[in-house]
Amino acid sequence: MVNGSNLKVLCVDHIFPRFSIYYSQEDILELKLYSRKNNKIHFLCLSKFINTISILGLSMINTSFNILDEPWIQVRDEKNKIVEISLIQTLNRCHEFKQIYNPSPLIEYGIHRFIIAFISDVLKINTIEDISDIFLKKKFSHPDIWKKILDYAEEWHDRFDLFDTNHPFYQTPKNKIPKKIKKKNKINSKTIKELFPFFPVGTNKIFQYYVKNEELAISPAMCARTLCYLPPFISSGGQGYFPGINGSSPWYVLVLGKNLFETIILNCCGFKPNSGNQSPIWCLNKDSDNIENDKEISTVAGFTYFPRVVNLIPQSGGICSISKKASSVLVKNIFFTSAPKYSGKWKDPHLCYIHTKKKEDNIEKEVEFPLRPLKDRKIWRDIGSILLLMPEQLKESDKIKFEKPLVVQQFRLLQDNKIIDENLPVRTLLYSLHTRPSQKKYFKMEKVSLTLPVSITKKPWSGTIINKLMGDFETGSSVLKKSILSTEFLNLPLDDILYQFWVDMEHYFYEDFLSELSNQDEMIDENDQIVIDWKNKIKETGSKIISDLFDRHKLKSKNIRKQINALNMFNGILHKSFFGNNRR
Numbered sequence: 062m063v064n065g066s067n068l069k070v071l072c073v074d075h076i077f078p079r080f081s082i083y084y085s086q087e088d089i090l091e092l093k094l095y096s097r098k099n100n101k102i103h104f105l106c107l108s109k110f111i112n113t114i115s116i117l118g119l120s121m122i123n124t125s126f127n128i129l130d131e132p133w134i135q136v137r138d139e140k141n142k143i144v145e146i147s148l149i150q151t152l153n154r155c156h157e158f159k160q161i162y163n164p165s166p167l168i169e170y171g172i173h174r175f176i177i178a179f180i181s182d183v184l185k186i187n188t189i190e191d192i193s194d195i196f197l198k199k200k201f202s203h204p205d206i207w208k209k210i211l212d213y214a215e216e217w218h219d220r221f222d223l224f225d226t227n228h229p230f231y232q233t234p235k236n237k238i239p240k241k242i243k244k245k246n247k248i249n250s251k252t253i254k255e256l257f258p259f260f261p262v263g264t265n266k267i268f269q270y271y272v273k274n275e276e277l278a279i280s281p282a283m284c285a286r287t288l289c290y291l292p293p294f295i296s297s298g299g300q301g302y303f304p305g306i307n308g309s310s311p312w313y314v315l316v317l318g319k320n321l322f323e324t325i326i327l328n329c330c331g332f333k334p335n336s337g338n339q340s341p342i343w344c345l346n347k348d349s350d351n352i353e354n355d356k357e358i359s360t361v362a363g364f365t366y367f368p369r370v371v372n373l374i375p376q377s378g379g380i381c382s383i384s385k386k387a388s389s390v391l392v393k394n395i396f397f398t399s400a401p402k403y404s405g406k407w408k409d410p411h412l413c414y415i416h417t418k419k420k421e422d423n424i425e426k427e428v429e430f431p432l433r434p435l436k437d438r439k440i441w442r443d444i445g446s447i448l449l450l451m452p453e454q455l456k457e458s459d460k461i462k463f464e465k466p467l468v469v470q471q472f473r474l475l476q477d478n479k480i481i482d483e484n485l486p487v488r489t490l491l492y493s494l495h496t497r498p499s500q501k502k503y504f505k506m507e508k509v510s511l512t513l514p515v516s517i518t519k520k521p522w523s524g525t526i527i528n529k530l531m532g533d534f535e536t537g538s539s540v541l542k543k544s545i546l547s548t549e550f551l552n553l554p555l556d557d558i559l560y561q562f563w564v565d566m567e568h569y570f571y572e573d574f575l576s577e578l579s580n581q582d583e584m585i586d587e588n589d590q591i592v593i594d595w596k597n598k599i600k601e602t603g604s605k606i607i608s609d610l611f612d613r614h615k616l617k618s619k620n621i622r623k624q625i626n627a628l629n630m631f632n633g634i635l636h637k638s639f640f641g642n643n644r645r
Contacts, residue, residue, distance in 0.1 A: 449524025
């Protein structure tokens with residue numbers, strides 16, 4: 062018997078001789094697995110006892126999962142086969158792989174972001190010269206690089222164990238969890254569903270991948286992948302939870318290389334947008350390092366800034382509910398709550414920023430904020446802002462200016478310095494989690510590929526003209542919506558109609574417009590034929606959608622007038638907006 066304060070707990074070493082049970086006085090006081098009868102202790106249920114021992118951290122199995130050594134990252138090789146390997150194996154062979162793969166765009170980008178932060182800290186990347194030197198070595202397994210990686214892994218090895226007692230990876234140690242989360246004499250854990258964006262729980266009820274709470278058990282490998290998505294994508298919560306360091310999910314831009322090695326190094330930042338000198342989260346001493354109150358934060362610290370208090374609660378193994386693979390350890394419950402919000406200075410090198418002016422106390426100030434997804438706007442509309450534009454390319458009188466991501470600027474600079482083939486196009490993948498901030502709900506995960514021909518990226522004026530014509534297209538979308546609503550058929554699927562307009566114009570933009578733009582040697586203006594053709598195409602596409610809409614609904618002859626009125630409204634407003642009183 063082990064004596065505690067007014068509590069006796071039966072020692073089970075003789076029942077399970079292979080296991081050692083470690084517990085603190087605090088754990089003993091929390092343990093509530095007994096009933097008192099005639100001053101004796103009876104276990105209510107042995108299986109419940111074992112489960113609760115695990116929840117309290119009194120491990121009856123040797124729980125350890127170190128992401129440096131254990132397989133958890135899924136990569137696609139040159140034969141398009143998906144293999145699962147450890148972080149060290151990934152870095153050692155990443156020049157052999159095409160890309161990191163995950164069915165969830167959020168997790169896929171999250172793993173990229175973690176590895177980028179890891180390499181940036183290991184190799185102390187601060188300048189374009191650092192990027193150039195590493196890029197030319199063509200692989201991380203190069204002797205000059207590999208020794209640094211192994212030395213770093215050895216120094217910080219325990220910080221990458223999911224179940225380490227003092228510094229669990231991307232988590233808060235159990236003894237640092239706020240008392241309101243782990244209440245005295247009460248186990249106040251939450252389901253593992255809180256970590257997964259595709260399970261219907263809390264605010265993310267839109268993703269209907271349903272599993273009962275008591276049946277859901279996740280392997281450490283799956284947990285490691287999912288923890289990586291939290292820093293960039295976690296959104297506001299209904300319990301006053303703060304979003305991540307970038308606020309509501311923006312569009313994250315990942316520059317693609319020929320292989321995974323190039324992708325990782327091209328997305329490390331050779332500029333220094335942030336002047337802080339903090340380490341990434343796994344190197345921090347959580348007892349003394351509090352960075353949420355710092356006025357400025359480093360790039361690697363911002364990449365890994367964790368917006369939640371999380372602690373995985375391991376228990377005995379079985380079959381993972383998602384991967385369907387056997388695992389010696391599973392996780393069903395976690396401690397989970399909001400962490401302090403960082404509100405200091407920070408700039409993300411993977412984001413496109415919008416610059417505008419705002420009045421406060423009659424003083425006009427310039428503000429910047431990241432490009433975020435909008436429900437009625439597909440991201441290719443902003444291709445000029447993301448891949449081409451810089452603030453200095455726009456007039457001082459312009460109300461809104463754009464700044465393409467630093468990693469895209471870096472790619473172009475590396476081309477100018479002959480480190481990267483100047484004839485290679487900028488290829489990017491964009492990731493985002495669409496949210497409705499007012500309702501604090503998720504409704505869509507998205508991964509989109511954007512690229513432009515080299516012939517266009519080399520034209521200094523191409524970004525300005527593309528953005529101008531995209532503004533005309535958005536005007537067309539707005540007028541189309543207004544024209545359809547004027548018919549007073551309120552049950553029409555308006556979102557689907559506008560979506561078709563975007564799809565049809567996207568096809569024309571990539572198949573015809575960019576090809577014509579590539580052939581333009583001199584800067585074009587409003588009177589050039591390519592601009593006139595673009596505007597006429599907007600009118601033609603919108604008119605066809607209105608006509609097809611009425612044809613599909615087989616409206617009676619008395620409603621034909623409404624169709625004519627809608628067409629006249631659409632073409633009339635657009636013609637005046639595009640060409641004034643001129644005939645085209």
